[in-house]
Amino acid sequence: MKLLRYGPAGQEKPGLLDADGRIRDLSAHVTDIAGATLSPDGLNALRALDPASLPLVEGNPRLGPCVTGTGKFICIGLNYSDHAAETGATVPPEPIIFMKATSAITGPNDVIEIPRGSLKTDWEVELGVIIGKTAKYVSEEDAMDHVAGYCVINDVSERAFQTEHHGQWTKGKSADSFGPTGPWLVTRDEVADPQNLPMWLEVNGHRYQNGSTATMVYGVRFLVSYLSRFMSLQPGDIISTGTPPGVGMGQKPQTYLKAGDVVTLGIEGLGSQRQDVVQG
Structure with a gap:
């Protein structure tokens, strides 16, 4: 999977890049690309989703850092x-x-x-x-x-x-x-x-x-x-x-x-x- 965060700085939403290079919104499934989402169980839960079922993000939004909650x-x-x-x-x-x-x-x-x-x-x-x-x-x-x-x-x-x-x-x-x-x-x-x-x-x-x-x-x-x-x-x-x-x-x-x-x-x-x- 290719996970990303998109939107204005400080207001990014979690997303996934589908096989066609389009951004799909993950907001209904995770709050952000951080913490427990990055765990093996969290990533497996995202893998189980059908990207085609996720909302398509239109346009060309700004991409934020691909992970947040970085302590070090x-x-x-x-x-x-x-x-x-x-x-x-x-x-x-x-x-x-x-x-x-x-x-x-x-x-x-x-x-x-x-x-x-x-x-x-x-x-x-x-x-x-x-x-x-x-x-x-x-x-x-x-x-x-x-x-x-x-x-x-x-x-x-x-x-x-x-x-x-x-x-x-x-x-x-x-x-x-x-x-x-x-x-x-x-x-x-x-x-x-x-x-x-x-x-x-x-x-x-x-x-x-x-x-x-x-x-x-x-x-x-x-x-x-x-x-x-x-x-x-x-x-x-x-x-x-x-x-x-x-x-x-x-x-x-x-x-x-x-x-x-x-x-x-x-x-x-x-x-x-x-x-x-x-x-x-």
């Missing part, structure tokens, strides 16, 4: 061997973990706001993992039972805030609009191998990132198990699993976003995003 937005740094190489960093012996503020989460086609004082706002196409069942001290063998599905994420980053200021990376990752999420949550059963998904990102039509989750150092199964050692993972939590090479910081010369730019990105089978860049 957990990111993994330097998790692609080829991305680490382009930045001159070494692959860490354990995953680098940092947080992105949940207030950064926006819809997949909402604007990116360049923060005031920013000169180095960058892009990162990433595979998002959405938790569907509480995970605490889970084994790698059982880890995938706790995953509801996957989505596209643009881990927008301000490199000066991230690396040139003192402290942790979080302040370079958390500005409003720095977490476009969606367009939809693709349930785990529809993704045969999350470690073999082509992914791409373009700015103004120029392709900068053209990679694959195949070069991830730490895969989804390991990350869910690993993170559950340090914190419980709750339904709606998002894990953003790292980016392939081609970020602006890795260009020669370095290239960063400016007002008027258009960013497009996607992951095979998970949909695509489009963001206009504006000055915040």
